[in-house]
Amino acid sequence: MKGTVKSFNPTNRYGFIESETGEIHFFHATEWHMILKPKKGMTVEFTPVEVEKGMRATNIQRIRRKHNA
Numbered sequence: 821m822k823g824t825v826k827s828f829n830p831t832n833r834y835g836f837i838e839s840e841t842g843e844i845h846f847f848h849a850t851e852w853h854m855i856l857k858p859k860k861g862m863t864v865e866f867t868p869v870e871v872e873k874g875m876r877a878t879n880i881q882r883i884r885r886k887h888n889a
Contacts, residue, residue, distance in 0.1 A: 821868050822883065828858040837864060837877045845877035852880050 821839050828835030833849035835858050845868055852858055863885075866877040 822863065822865050823877070825858050825860055825862040825864060827860060830857065837866060837880070839868065839875075843868075843875055845875045846873070847877040847880060851876075851878045854880075854882050856882065 823837040823839040823845065826836045826838050826844070835847055835849075837845045837847055839845060845866070847858075847866070849858070851866075856862075858880075863883045864877075865881050865883050867879040869876045869878050
């Protein structure tokens, strides 16, 4: 599933992603599989998982923008 990082708290290492369908997914930094820190507006791909408190994003990967030459 694709989505956009809505927020990230570096102190507590958690944030939220809004999916293409508008659902909000919680994530923890341990699910972030990149060197770059999550930033608001970053486009990502992730696996949604339903947990007791709602939706959670796992296996998060940044989607790189294609640059035109």
